[in-house]
């Protein structure tokens with residue numbers, strides 16, 4: 001008897017399992033988008049956009065939101081453990097009457113930056129654009145009442161610079177961001193919420209707005225997934241939506257993990273590719289996708305009135321060179337003030353970098369990582385039949401490099417085009433390194449085609 005009922009129970013379990021399996025397969029089949037994105041084949045436009053992104057090399061990252069009113073960075077909501085009701089007062093003080101899209105874009109260009117990535121919303125969930133999905137946005141909640149992203153997008157199109165939107169998947173404000181993640185605190189939200197609606201209605205709804213109301217955009221820069229690493233973020237659906245609305249728009253995730261299907265670039269926060277000095281990047285570096293490394297001009301992302309640890313132009317130039325030598329872009333952040341102005345400490349440093357790039361840009365823009373692995377001495381970049389040897393840290397008059405496959409026909413010092421002595425053998429290449437007080441002594445090796 002006992003044996004029989006055990007067998008019947010086992011049969012019931014199997015049929016239950018089969019039904020569950022059938023339902024799961026049906027659900028996956030029904031969501032054709034998810035499957036489509038898993039087998040993601042980037043379009044021709046997307047591949048072209050990836051190449052252009054790799055050529056672009058240097059971008060301006062902008063963290064700007066209602067948090068800037070408090071001058072204490074973009075995490076102030078969380079760091080001060082404010083309640084939602086308290087934070088709700090902040091937009092009332094956000095009136096950036098000095099915001100000038102034209103001046104921002106002009107500054108980026110003068111700095112030699114070729115694209116801009118701006119926070120369309122950060123972890124406070126506050127939309128810095130005109131959103132119909134919720135009234136938690138700049139047009140409806142602030143005395144400013146205007147959409148700065150619209151103005152910025154128009155200006156970027158006018159001045160020929162690509163605009164990317166940072167979008168935080170993490171949300172400290174919306175009750176439907178539930179179950180909450182690692183950064184949650186008791187800020188007065190109810191202990192319930194509709195996660196699927198948060199992703200499918202709220203987030204995808206806003207992404208749809210960003211991808212339809214602002215003309216062609218460079219892509220979406222995601223951040224915050226690390227708050228709930230084990231959650232189902234409906235990525236396939238969201239990525240498919242982005243590529244469907246704008247095939248050339250790049251999906252750039254800052255989830256600190258190896259790339260997933262549907263993503264178009266790999267991001268490294270405050271680190272060069274493959275390094276994990278910041279403590280949260282993966283050391284895996286894809287060979288398939290463009291790479292980007294982001295960092296900030298001082299120590300903060302959003303406006304921080306007390307942060308004066310500005311990197312000097314020499315250091316910034318070094319970072320651009322190291323990024324390029326590691327086959328990566330550098331996305332350099334500034335946090336504008338709540339009145340809309342970019343503080344002079346940022347502007348002057350950026351302009352100095354722009355001066356340097358106007359002279360040495362050929363060794364950076366449009367290049368790829370060179371044939372010689374980066375070392376303590378410096379890095380190489382390459383373009384067509386030129387290898388740029390960037391000597392960042394070397395005091396001797398000669399530099400011995402590993403062998404390279406092509407024949408070096410000429411070596412010149414980039415700063416004054418003077419010819420340099422070079423010898424090449426199967427053991428390697430020895431180049432003369434002139435003395436100079438430049439941060440980056442660039443030697444141009446012309447190789448046989």
Ligand code: FHN
Nearest residue numbers: 074075223224254269294301
């Ligand atoms: O938490 C954010 C932080 O505020 C900032 O936006 C940076 C930019 O890369 N990303 C997150 C941390 O990973």
